Amino acid sequence: MDGTRPGQARRRSAGQGAAAGGGPAGDAGARLPASDRRRHPTRYGQLALLGRRPGAKPRRRIDARLLLVAVLLAGCTLQPDVSQAAPHGRVGTIAPRLSGETLDGSPLTVNFHQAKTVLVFWAAWCGPCRKEQPGLNTLAAKYAAQNIRFYGVDMLDHDRALARAFVAEFKVPYPSLYDSAGSLTAAYEVDSPPSFVLVDQKGVVVGRYPGEASQAQLERLIDQKLATSSAAATGSP
Structure with a gap:
């Protein structure tokens, strides 16, 4: 026995695993180029905590196709009420008051x-x-x-x-x-x-x-x- 208590051994082992890339933070940090980590330590530290690669686009929350359908439906329901338009004397319309x-x-x-x-x-x-x-x-x-x-x-x-x-x-x-x-x-x-x-x-x-x-x-x-x-x-x- 080396005199190390069991709790200390467990904490030391976990720390070594994270440094070696065994945990989530270690995986993200291992994928970051060293030069970028040195230039932007705060930014890449946050990305590492989020488990997201640098430059990755955020996941879309709205399906573009659903948005298009919604716009088309809105266009169908927002047509102008031509019955309220002023007469203009063209063929097929009510003659303006004379x-x-x-x-x-x-x-x-x-x-x-x-x-x-x-x-x-x-x-x-x-x-x-x-x-x-x-x-x-x-x-x-x-x-x-x-x-x-x-x-x-x-x-x-x-x-x-x-x-x-x-x-x-x-x-x-x-x-x-x-x-x-x-x-x-x-x-x-x-x-x-x-x-x-x-x-x-x-x-x-x-x-x-x-x-x-x-x-x-x-x-x-x-x-x-x-x-x-x-x-x-x-x-x-």
Whole structure:
């Protein structure tokens, strides 16, 4: 016997085993390069205690595929509620409210549910508007019997007197709203005169014609979008 107590022998043996790499800390420490351990003793000491190799990436806690599925499901449930969107006058949408003052200052609100409607966006300074106005007068008279009404929107005419002179010169048979500020025009997304918007009796925009149009072109459009449904509703052949 060498005089060493049993408890001391056990502690000495355990210490030798750890130094030789027999324990967890010894295994991790043995895998670290000596030069790195000298340069970063604190960092590598912590890694050794955690049993993790230097440079190893942490284990992902979220499966990327599950995350992708969650994002896709969220996208399906977060679609905008288009029923709350403001009307913009495009085909297939509800026509924006049309209300204001006529050229003589009288209040006017167009009720789209009373009749099918042809909106004529025009201006006194517009050359093509002057050219096509006689044909519009003819069409307005023709389709009145089919419960199709015409309304004008005088857009961006800053002199109301000039607009009234236009109406008097061409004997325009339908009323026009005075839209000097362009708010009504903007609601219907009309860029410039002349332009035409057709609205059915449900208040839905069913046709548009931007730019100059001949009488025949407008007649064909009205027949396709408005007059056909009128004939069907009345039982006409």
